[in-house]
Amino acid sequence: MALYNYLKNFFTRNGVFLSVFLLGVVGFWIFFLIILPQIFMFDFSFRFNLPPAEQGGPNDVYTISHYKFLLFGSALSEDSYNVIDLTVFLRTIVTAVFVTLFDFIICYPIAYYLAQVAKGGWARLMVLSLIVPFWVNEILRAFAFRIIFGSNGVINDALMAMGIVDDPYPFIRENIALYAGLGYAFVLLMIFPLYNAVESLDKNQIEAARDLGSPWWRIHWRVVMPFAKPGISSGCTMVFMLSAGALAAPQILGGPSSLWFTQIIYQWFNTGGNWPRGSAYAIVLLITSIVFVLLVMKIFKVKLGEIAR
């Protein structure tokens, strides 16, 4: 009934044509591009990897073997758990959390500065200089980082010229290039929600806190951050999801020994030729990400509606 009233209201407000168009486009988007593929993936992840001839045949039954594989590995291996895949999974999640924190620490001051301190042309120039690098293709950007962080890259050249290190520091092998590349890839996704949230804060509140004797860090802790909470959660969840699900950056910037969980998924789909197993792995990553988002929302006590603001 409420839905009916809502729709009726929606139609009278926007007119029949626009309403049908909006509902159609949004419906198509949600159903065909989000729900349907995920349902197929979900279904797939519970099937055996059969040759095309046997699909739909008597052997095509549901199984949880792929999920079991992620946990316990192949029956032939000596470990009782799938140590390699689980380690990669855990490392991916933990690294994504750190990338998120790192981005937050970098972006919060920038967003605050843009939203509350800088004015006019200076702020616009700064936003532009943040955006322009993203006109460059993601892969090219990753390679650029590889060059910068390489053993003959500018950073190592500078460090050696200053005498801080004697030999080139292995940024790539130590995954520092990867963290930097991932962090950089998502700064905008962190800055914009933060900026939006902080921008709507009344400057007088900051001044009031200052006038009441507050040092700058307490102003942020007690006034600015609580106010920006929806923006903080929105930025953090987005950066987390995208870095946990990143593929190109780990592929290009990762050290030789470091696999990203998405790379394993990719291998199952691609070289491994095992789509059901790839699907199972992808579903696990998806569910973990969703749980993470819900957890963040719970901790920060924000509602989904606020995040989407």
Place this chain on the structure above:
Amino acid sequence: MSADVRLENVWIKFGSFVAAREIELTIKGGEFFSFLGPSGCGKTTILRAVSGFLKPSEGNILIGGKDMAGIGPNRRPTALIFQNLALFPLMTVWENITFALEVKGVNATERRKKADELLELIALPGQGEKMVGELSGGQRQRVAIARALAAEPEVLLLDEPLSALDLKLRQHMRTELRSIQRRVGITFIYITHDQGEALTMSDNVAVMRDGVIEQVGDGTTIYDAPGSPFVASFVGENNLFRGTVESVDNGMATVTTTVGTLLAKTPVTASNPLKVGDTAYVFQRPESLRFAKPDNQINRIKATIVNEEFEGNFWQVYFEVPGSTKPVKMSMVNDGSSSERRRGEVVELVCEPELSVALAEGPLAAE
């Protein structure tokens, strides 16, 4: 504890725009002092300089005898109540009130106690757990006052704090503010464009125009002996006649105006003394005008009644006077005499020379 505030030759410029010019002022400790002036005249600017958010381009600000240069707003003995209050919407009322104590590291139980005391003072007992958004405008107003007082400032700065309230509440809060000020005994610096507020609450008032202080004095001085045409026209109502000074003698000036020759006092507070031959304004307040009696020899003005407005306790009577472009206004206490007047009737008005004010021509307040 209260502190006096001194502004010594303070100038505040925004680029080439001068928002405050040559401000020279002493505000005594424990006094209720108001800045009165139209919107945009630089009141907030001066307050922000006193609280430390703005650095004067020139001059010194001293609080309790101590030069405040280089001391930030968080370390000044002042507390500012913002025009929009700027309460913290995500904190409860008691957390708002005791924010200054939280900053000082006072523990929660003690803060709670202090909050309850202050809630008592502002007549909102037991409302500490509410969120700010759940309060009415007047209640929020009081919370803002309590929050500022909790910082135990020596000087409380108030930027048009009542402007958002409706008339009844505003009048009530005037009395309230004045009584809070008496109880806590600290210096209040109050900003307003409402002369009623300034006159009722203040010990002293500074009237401002375009970044300049035109006159400083207590309410009666400002009202009865305005120092400039701007003050005379901004504070209260006045009928205004323009003319030329014929003679000045013993504090009284004879001015030949467009409505006849008028005798008026020249206030000692006047910023420009009158000389013979000067162009001058004569101001007569509506409540100083009366119907002339036979024995009134001077300051008689012939007038035609054009309109009357009844305000309960007062009648406002409007006249057309030859030589005056605007209608002349007279306020009379309602003594039941309304039946004696008719529209179109030609009468003679008088305003005692002692109640008429002559000032050298100068800028007037916008209508």
